Amino acid sequence: MRTLQYTAPRNLVVADTERTPPAAGEVQIGVAFAGLCGTDLHIFHGDMDSRVTTPLVFGHEMSGVVTAIGPHAREWAVGDRVTVMPLPWDGVCPACRAGHEHICQNLDFIGIDSPDALQERWNMPASTVVRLPESMPLDVAALVEPxxxxxxxxxxxxxxxxxxxxxxxxxxxxxxxxxxxxxxxxxxxxxxxxxxxxxxxxxxxxxxxxxxxxxxxxxxxxxxxxxxxxxxxxxxxxxxxxxxxxxxxxxxxxxxxxxxxxxxxxxxxxxxxxxxxxxxxxxxxxxxxxxxxxxxxxxxxxIAPGYTATDNTAALQADADTILASPYCPASRLRPRSSKPDDWEFAR
Missing domain, CATH: 3.40.50.720 (NAD(P)-binding Rossmann-like Domain)
Known part of the structure; x- marks a missing residue:
């Protein structure tokens, strides 16, 4: 499968990598849309080389469809429409116990500390996967995280x-x-x-x-x-x-x-x-x-950048009054235009 990898400042490479099945407790997602945020631009410019490990697959704003299920991830089914909450916290550190999971002392920021969504198939812990409302288009759903x-x-x-x-x-x-x-x-x-x-x-x-x-x-x-x-x-x-x-x-x-x-x-x-x-x-x-x-x-x-599970839920309200469906929200201007691997050719 194809992935988009950051290898050095201002250098991206389209690389073919082996597709692996999801492990126990994981689901595999076919990525439909992926957005780029300011953090991704910092990575691209080399500003975060002291933290990231290259080659890095980045891009933590995304939406997609479940394509495979690993053992012990029974709450999910192939075809489910999903996004990912890219801030796995440990739930036991002092920050988490105080209700500040977004600044967990052992936080794994997916897309910085581990691979992210700019790949055709993405294996993720089921605990980080979030179900999308059926009425929400996948291109708009890539905005759930911001x-x-x-x-x-x-x-x-x-x-x-x-x-x-x-x-x-x-x-x-x-x-x-x-x-x-x-x-x-x-x-x-x-x-x-x-x-x-x-x-x-x-x-x-x-x-x-x-x-x-x-x-x-x-x-x-x-x-x-x-x-x-x-x-x-x-x-x-x-x-x-x-x-x-x-x-x-x-x-x-x-x-x-x-x-x-x-x-x-x-x-x-x-x-x-x-x-x-x-x-x-x-x-x-x-x-x-x-x-x-x-x-x-x-x-x-x-306020440190991030959110809690409650905030993620609020961004996914399924009623007609949802934030992303509101005429006040510039979803049509911010949503990703395309995520097809063929559109990554500029990186070669």
């Missing part, structure tokens, strides 16, 4: 219906956070410098701000009728933008700021890979701002 991440972010913010939410950074995760927040009943504005992104975000019905030409803090104050924003998500952009909006929260004595990334957002550099940045550094920088603003009634927190 949507689960944003469900986690919004859930942790504890926003309520009618809250005014500012999303700083209009990339795919920022737009999905905005979509989930509006799905939960919030009013949302997105601050983004790139003109093309702002146009696409506006087409989804969101208010947008170009911080280079608009006083974002003043705009938010007028939009919120002098009450200030209730929640700010920094996803990641320039820390100065968050400071500008956060200052109005300090003046009003209320609000929440959620940092959803890593040191990248604080340092403003594009060469700091998110998953290799020190968690202690993120915590320290967040703690400093939290200590400064807590006395003024502003809650500042950082």
């Amino acid at each position: 949507v689960a991440v944003t469900v986690h972010d919004v859930r942790r913010s504890e926003l309520t219906i009618g809250d005014r939410v500012v999303v700083i950074g209009g990339g795919p995760i920022g737009v999905l956070i905005a979509s989930v927040a509006r799905h939960k009943g919030a009013e949302v504005v997105v601050i983004e410098m790139d003109e093309r992104r702002r146009s696409q975000i506006s087409d989804l019905g969101f208010a947008t701000i170009d911080p280079r030409v608009t006083d974002q803090a003043g705009w938010v104050e007028e939009w919120a009728q002098g009450a200030g924003a209730d929640v700010v998500f920094e996803v990641p952009s320039q820390f100065a933008l968050t400071q500008a909006v956060g200052t109005t929260m300090v003046e009003r004595g209320r609000g929440k700021i959620i940092f959803t990334a890593s040191l990248l957002s604080f340092q403003g550099g594009i060469n700091v890979p998110g998953y290799t940045a020190a968690k202690s550094g993120v915590a320290g920088l967040t703690r400093a701002l939290s200590n400064e603003w807590a006395a003024h009634g502003v809650n500042v927190n950082a």
Whole structure:
């Protein structure tokens, strides 16, 4: 079978490898669609060579169909439509016992620490496989994993219906956070410098701000009728933008700021890979701002990238009100266009 492998910075190879049957407790998935996220781009550029082992099959956003069943995986059947939760946690470390499985101390991030979905057939532990609603198209289902991440972010913010939410950074995760927040009943504005992104975000019905030409803090104050924003998500952009909006929260004595990334957002550099940045550094920088603003009634927190099983379930709601089926969600623009092995020929 064919696989797409990362072998060196900016070098991908299509390789033929032997197809193996699923082991005990595993299912084999015929991959239908696979997406690429920022972590995959970091891998491709060589930013994570200190962590990954080459050759590496990456790509952790996917959907597919079960093609074979290993012993002791009786809850699955050939033909089941599935996706994968690529964060196997051990369930016994202190982080897991505290309910923070996404930062398990022994976490195996599939696609970084072990092979992932850019292959024709993929053997996975049955415990990581998630059943898809029959009504969900497979190309849209490849977005379940990033949507689960944003469900986690919004859930942790504890926003309520009618809250005014500012999303700083209009990339795919920022737009999905905005979509989930509006799905939960919030009013949302997105601050983004790139003109093309702002146009696409506006087409989804969101208010947008170009911080280079608009006083974002003043705009938010007028939009919120002098009450200030209730929640700010920094996803990641320039820390100065968050400071500008956060200052109005300090003046009003209320609000929440959620940092959803890593040191990248604080340092403003594009060469700091998110998953290799020190968690202690993120915590320290967040703690400093939290200590400064807590006395003024502003809650500042950082959320490590990831999600829990509950967030994954929320991203898979089968009713008509599902997030991925919502007109607020840019699924048609973010979903993978194709995953056929013939489309990998560019890597040769």
